[in-house]
Amino acid sequence: MPETSSGDTPSILIIGTGFGGLGMxxxxxxxxxxxxxxxxxxSDIGGTWRDNTYPGAACDIQSHLYSYSFEPKHDWSRKFGLQAEILDYLRHCVRKYDLAGHLKFDSEISEAKFDGQSSQWIIQLKNGGSLSADVLISATGQLNLPALPNIPGMDDFSGDQFHSARWNHECNLADKRVAVIGTGASAIQFVPEIAGKVKSLVLFQRSAPWVLRKPDRPFRRWEQALFKVLPPWDRLYRWLIYWKNESRALAFTRLNRLLDIYAWQGKREARKQVTDPEKFKHVIPDYQIGCKRVLISNDWYPALNRPNVTLVTExxxxxxxxxxxxxxxxxxxxxxxxxGTGFRASEFLSPISIIGKNDRSLDEAWANGASAFKGITVNGFPNFFMLYGPNTNLAHNSIIYMLExxxxxxxxxxxxxxxNPGMVMEVAGDRQNQYVSEVQSGLEGSVWSSGCHSWYLDxxxxxxxxxxxFTFTYRWxxxxxxPDNYSFYRFPNRN
Known part of the structure; x- marks a missing residue:
């Protein structure tokens, strides 16, 4: 570790205005x-909560935990936040912390390249502009690139077609014959919202999701008032939610058979609400619960059971x-x-070209799969940090906790x-390799390695x-x- 000295603070560029970028x-x-x-x-902040405006869009983590710990909101309307309310919360944070002057909209990045001459990151914008900074922080998230299927003839279809994350609000679905391709987390939310409005709905399912009841309801006014006048109760409520969710980590990562309790609950709900015997045959998954994302909904099975909904598994x-x-x-x-085909979650930072030392791209560094030290730094990419990077996603708790x-x-x-003005830091290759090896070893006994194909896998x-x-082990x-995990050095041309 070099000797420290006083100096100007480093210039910093943050990519993205979702929970990660704004919180950073x-x-x-x-x-x-x-x-x-x-x-x-x-042209606006919000990330996935700006983009996903489909009917019924909501969070599947409780409102009080899916928010910054340093900025509690006492008047959440429901136990699980809705899209518009979450986006309003982020806008409130921008106003309260006076971030408007730091925001640069309509600034899509085509390339970010580390320049050894200046020890800075040079960012090229798609509109032709360029910027530079000492530090580059990526907060692009994992759910920002819609995944479209590659189906022959898609361009031949004469009607409207769109991805749920790019919802066409100009398209009136009333009395229309609608096809929905995919039964993931988004479809679980928007299908019940549109099923009663359309003439008919054909739902194409590749594999059935595990669906559990969503313990959701509106907060009562006295509850909101109590959160406001008694902040310690708000903190305790959040703490209780955290530990309730955290207790599930052991089932996902080690004691997978504990998940059988949830599988029994899911089957019971399906049996109770899907009375059409032909449909019921296709709603119980053939893979272990938890291998793919477990979904929560109170109206998915009733929507499937509607007579105007056809379930196709071919x-x-x-x-x-x-x-x-x-x-x-x-x-x-x-x-x-x-x-409703989800996102390209394993394609971190795509389509931005990230080029580190010696003109080596991140794609080249990740030829064998995306990886990073603590999910944050990558050898060969000095002064580059990622939020919500490789192997930091959760199946059991709030990603906001991981982001913080x-x-x-x-x-x-x-x-x-x-x-140390002019100095750069770069994670040591052996430390990164050791860390990644430990993470992959930890995944070997998890439910995600039980044999299904999911968006968790590249x-x-x-x-x-x-x-x-556990998330608390990550926080620790x-x-x-x-500093022993990093090299600190100065390039010859940097004063």
Missing amino acids: AITLKKAGFHNFQILEKA DIDHMDQYGVVTKDGAHYPVDVIIY SQFSYVLDAVKLLAK ASGKNTVNWPG STRRVD
């Missing part, structure tokens, strides 16, 4: 660092001008096709750089998404930067 900016500002910009490709062969054709030759004429752990870690790194079948343990490991 607030953390920096509260610590006295103001020399930063937040780049956003769209693989799609192609599309034509009038609808969808399955491999058994059946033709389903429809007016609108909606893709990363805010603290990155802030500690920025403080080290501020004490093209080679490697789980580059999930964290294989990111409580501070250990």
Whole structure:
């Protein structure tokens, strides 16, 4: 570790204005660092909560936990927040912490390249502009790139078609014949909202999801008032939610048979609400619960049971001008096709080209799968930090908790750089390899390795998404930067 000295704070660029980017900016500002910009490709803040405006869009983590610990909201309308309310919460944070002057909208990045001459990151924008900074922080998230299927004939279809994350609100679904492709987390929410409005709905299911009841309800006014006048109760309520959720980690990561209790609950709900025997045969998954994302809903099974909803499990062969054709030759004429096919979660930072030392790209560094030290730093990419990076996703608790752990870690790194102007820090390759090996070993006994194919796995079948343990162990490991894990150096041309 080099000797410290006083100097100007490093200039910082943050990519993205979701919970990660805004929370990182607030953390920096509260610590006295103001020399930063937040780049956003769209014309508004919000990330996934800006993009996903489909009917019924909501969070599946409780409101009080899916919010910053340093900015509690006492008047959540429901136990599980709705899209518009979550987006309003983020806008409130921008106003309260005076981030408007740091935001740069309509600034999609095409390339970010580390320049050894200046020891800075040079960012090229798609609109032709360029920026530079000492530190680059990515907060692009894992659920920002819609995954569209590759079905022959998609361009031949003459009706409206769109992905749920790019919902076409100009398309009136009333009395239309609608096809929905996919039965993931988004479809679980929007299908019940549209099923009663459309003339008919054909739901194409590749594999059935495990669906549990959602313990959701509106908060009563006296409850909201109590949260406001008694902040310790608000904190205790959040703490109780956290530990209730955290207790499930052991089932996902080690004692997988504990999940059988949830499987029994899911089967009971399906049996109770899907009275159509033909449909019921196809709603119970054939893989272990937890291997794919477990979904929560109180109206999914009733929607499936509607007489105007047809459940199709035969693989799609192609599309034509009038609808969808399955491999058994059946033709389903429809007016609108909606893709509920999820996101390209394992393609971190795509399509931005990140180029580190010696002109080596992140794609090259990740040829064998995305990986990072603590999910945050990558060897060969000095002064580059990721939020919600590889293997930091959760199946049992709030990602906001993980993000706040990363805010603290990155802030500690920025403080080290501020004490050493012109210096760069880079995680040691052997420390990163050792860490990644430990994470992958931890995943071996998890439910996610029980044999199903999910968005947790990349093209080679490697789980580059999930964290294989408790969130409090991750927080402990990111409580501070250990300088022994990093190289600190100055390039010859940097004064």
